[in-house]
Amino acid sequence: MTMSKTGTRRTTIMNRRAGQHAQLKYWAKRAGLIVAVTGTVIGGLAYASSSGYFDQLEGRMMRSLHAQMVDTGFKVNNVIVEGRQNANIQALKYIVDIQKGQSIFEPDIHAIQDKLEHVTWVKSAVVERHLPDTIAIRLEERRPMALWQHQGKLSVIDTEGEVLADGNLGRFKHLMILVGDEAPKQAKDLVSMITVEPDLRSRVESAKWIGGRRWDLYLKNGVSVKLPEDDLGQAVRRLASAQGEAKLMDRKIQSIDLRDPLRIVVQTEPGAVEEYQASYHPQKNI
Numbered sequence: 500m501t502m503s504k505t506g507t508r509r510t511t512i513m514n515r516r517a518g519q520h521a522q523l524k525y526w527a528k529r530a531g532l533i534v535a536v537t538g539t540v541i542g543g544l545a546y547a548s549s550s551g552y553f554d555q556l557e558g559r560m561m562r563s564l565h566a567q568m569v570d571t572g573f574k575v576n577n578v579i580v581e582g583r584q585n586a587n588i589q590a591l592k593y594i595v596d597i598q599k600g601q602s603i604f605e606p607d608i609h610a611i612q613d614k615l616e617h618v619t620w621v622k623s624a625v626v627e628r629h630l631p632d633t634i635a636i637r638l639e640e641r642r643p644m645a646l647w648q649h650q651g652k653l654s655v656i657d658t659e660g661e662v663l664a665d666g667n668l669g670r671f672k673h674l675m676i677l678v679g680d681e682a683p684k685q686a687k688d689l690v691s692m693i694t695v696e697p698d699l700r701s702r703v704e705s706a707k708w709i710g711g712r713r714w715d716l717y718l719k720n721g722v723s724v725k726l727p728e729d730d731l732g733q734a735v736r737r738l739a740s741a742q743g744e745a746k747l748m749d750r751k752i753q754s755i756d757l758r759d760p761l762r763i764v765v766q767t768e769p770g771a772v773e774e775y776q777a778s779y780h781p782q783k784n785i
Contacts, residue, residue, distance in 0.1 A: 679708030
């Protein structure tokens with residue numbers, strides 16, 4: 500019996516469609532399997548991450564590495580600190596927190612340096628590894644410039660006017676005392692100019708910032724010195740010169756007025772003044 504052409508074509512089409520359906524089912528199953536496996540992997544990774552597994556794994560690896568470094572001689576035997584004078588040694592030990600015998604690579608030297616530079620007394624710090632067994636720390640401390648009297652108490656300040664300490668100030672008793680709310684920010688030039696005149700510096704006990712414009716000095720013998728608003732350096736040199744010539748600051752006087760650039764006015768007793776004629780001539784362009 501012979502099949503018609505129409506029946507043969509219909510059978511071919513049906514077979515083709517059946518094959519396509521089978522392929523679709525096959526790839527759908529494969530895709531489902533891939534999605535399921537991917538979901539399982541992602542879920543497992545998420546759980547491992549949230550549970551701290553990777554951190555624990557990293558920690559175990561780092562401990563093993565540091566143990567190997569110690570075994571091969573790369574361990575801390577020395578911690579050397581240079582430049583410390585006033586910073587509290589116990590505070591520095593707490594910040595550094597390096598144990599003898601630990602791996603030389605274990606301390607985070609950048610974090611230690613950052614912490615050290617937040618210590619009040621420390622202006623800058625350098626922390627280095629000197630292989631195989633030394634951690635070297637170099638400190639640049641802030642320089643105490645003066646004592647600041649404010650709200651009934653004294654504090655030691657640096658050249659930038661920053662407060663460094665307000666307790667245990669006995670070792671700073673040689674410093675000049677500054678008075679006035681803005682005195683710390685204004686005092687750097689004054690202190691520098693007085694310091695280069697040793698005889699004057701040894702006599703000055705305190706300085707007061709007046710009216711936000713100028714300084715008054717107070718000597719240890721009770722004499723007050725009025726300094727000008729401008730040409731401060733010239734006024735200080737005039738005073739030093741007058742002392743060298745005539746021992747002006749040793750006389751029985753109450754005050755010295757240097758606000759006039761051409762003369763020095765001296766008050767000898769209440770209500771009485773005299774003009775001190777010095778051979779010192781003001782220099783120009785100072």
